[in-house]
Amino acid sequence: GGSALGITANAAAMAAPPHLAAAYVVVAPTDRNRNSYMGGVLKEKDTVGWLQRQGVADEVIDMTRARVTDDVFWNRAAMSTNRKYIQIPMYNVGGWYDIFANGNLDNFTWLQNQGAKGARGNQKLLMGPFGHGDLSGDLEYPGFDRLSLGGEEEIRWFDHWLKGEANGIMEEPPVSYFMMASARKGALSDKNRMVRAANWPPAYREVRYYLTPDRGLTQDEPTAQASKTSYRFDPANPVPTVGGANLTFERGPMDQRAIPQRQDYLRFQTPVLDRDVVIAGPIKVELYGATDGLDTDFVAKLVDVNPDGYEAIVLDAPIRARYRGGRMPDEVRMMTPGAPERLEIDLWSTALTFEKGHRIALHVTSSNSPRFEVNPNTGEAPGRQTMKPRVAVNSVFHDAAHPSALVLPVIYPDED
Numbered sequence: 245g246g247s248a249l250g251i252t253a254n255a256a257a258m259a260a261p262p263h264l265a266a267a268y269v270v271v272a273p274t275d276r277n278r279n280s281y282m283g284g285v286l287k288e289k290d291t292v293g294w295l296q297r298q299g300v301a302d303e304v305i306d307m308t309r310a311r312v313t314d315d316v317f318w319n320r321a322a323m324s325t326n327r328k329y330i331q332i333p334m335y336n337v338g339g340w341y342d343i344f345a346n347g348n349l350d351n352f353t354w355l356q357n358q359g360a361k362g363a364r365g366n367q368k369l370l371m372g373p374f375g376h377g378d379l380s381g382d383l384e385y386p387g388f389d390r391l392s393l394g395g396e397e398e399i400r401w402f403d404h405w406l407k408g409e410a411n412g413i414m415e416e417p418p419v420s421y422f423m424m425a426s427a428r429k430g431a432l433s434d435k436n437r438m439v440r441a442a443n444w445p446p447a448y449r450e451v452r453y454y455l456t457p458d459r460g461l462t463q464d465e466p467t468a469q470a471s472k473t474s475y476r477f478d479p480a481n482p483v484p485t486v487g488g489a490n491l492t493f494e495r496g497p498m499d500q501r502a503i504p505q506r507q508d509y510l511r512f513q514t515p516v517l518d519r520d521v522v523i524a525g526p527i528k529v530e531l532y533g534a535t536d537g538l539d540t541d542f543v544a545k546l547v548d549v550n551p552d553g554y555e556a557i558v559l560d561a562p563i564r565a566r567y568r569g570g571r572m573p574d575e576v577r578m579m580t581p582g583a584p585e586r587l588e589i590d591l592w593s594t595a596l597t598f599e600k601g602h603r604i605a606l607h608v609t610s611s612n613s614p615r616f617e618v619n620p621n622t623g624e625a626p627g628r629q630t631m632k633p634r635v636a637v638n639s640v641f642h643d644a645a646h647p648s649a650l651v652l653p654v655i656y657p658d659e660d
Contacts, residue, residue, distance in 0.1 A: 247270070254269060267332060273347035278346075284567030324350075333368075334366075336349075336352040338370075339375055341488075345592055349371070375489065380496050381556065422438055423438070423522070425599055445524060450652070472534075472584075476635055477638050479633040488560045490615060499555055500555035512607070519600050522596075522597045524595040527593065535565065535581065535637070538579055539578055539622075541563065542565070544608055547605035551601045559591040621636040
């Protein structure tokens with residue numbers, strides 16, 4: 245089943261009971277710590293808001309805010325630390341706009357290639373163009389929005405593993421993923437299609453698109469000796485959330501033009517593409533950033549800009565500066581005011597064709613509310629707020645010594 249039922253299936257598989265033969269897992273995470281605190285930043289509305297609606301006490305919610313670092317509490321039931329005990333075939337189904345997209349991908353990849361006997365080599369993966377609920381915005385994928393969330397594929401899977409039917413499901417490529425392309429309502433490009441693959445991710449080449457002082461993205465490495473863009477990040481006036489991988493409010497590829505021009509929201513983009521750029525795999529941002537305090541956040545968004553200007557969000561994620569070295573307790577480091585540091589933002593994965601005539605865009609800011617908790621910029625530990633929030637002066641660098649870049653997994657699919 246999906247979501248909570250997928251989490252339950254994963255938990256059952258990790259316990260490795262002898263009677264469990266196979267599982268079909270729809271939209272489920274790798275572990276709660278990585279999913280609820282993306283880049284060390286708590287999902288505000290989907291985690292805190294959810295707990296509040298369940299009547300959870302404020303002191304418990306404060307403990308949740310504070311529990312960002314890695315510890316045994318998170319790892320006791322985490323797939324990332326306990327999937328080595330799984331011994332069964334599992335079929336993972338995920339959505340590119342889903343809150344658990346990285347979980348289905350990561351669980352499949354690990355079990356298929358490194359899993360225990362019974363699991364290794366017996367996994368399947370299906371990724372479709374859907375979210376944890378209906379998509380918002382002006383994009384749609386008719387006929388593909390709910391790919392195999394049940395039905396024929398699930399029945400084939402269990403017929404094979406529970407009844408021993410030779411229905412050919414294990415002779416088919418283990419990975420099926422939806423290659424998204426231009427998908428405005430009523431104008432679906434024929435480049436939207438299903439792709440079969442031997443593994444995830446497919447073979448790709450990392451291509452860096454470097455940030456430029458004039459808000460461009462280019463594959464040419466920067467040569468300037470000193471170059472940065474600075475802005476004031478006021479926690480009292482955060483950038484509003486418009487779409488993305490959300491659960492309890494609007495989600496999916498919404499138009500980022502709803503966010504007006506503001507000094508703390510930086511839009512970097514390529515020139516109009518003269519050919520398709522096809523990506524499939526993990527995406528990251530290598531950001532060289534600085535702040536005038538001890539801690540702050542940086543947020544990155546991958547955006548597909550349509551010819552008419554529609555800015556469709558593809559992926560987004562934050563990084564809390566203190567966790568740039570990791571989330572083990574001994575890896576937490578505060579910033580040195582004014583000193584640039586390399587911060588890697590994990591944007592998760594997708595499969596998308598940026599079509600000719602579109603632009604590739606990277607939006608950089610320091611807040612995304614209510615999707616993520618807003619950093620007060622005080623340097624206090626999470627879950628504690630005794631100091632008044634402060635306005636931070638944050639900087640994004642784009643010079644030879646600090647080449648901030650969007651890193652895309654470019655593939656070269658067959659023309660047919």
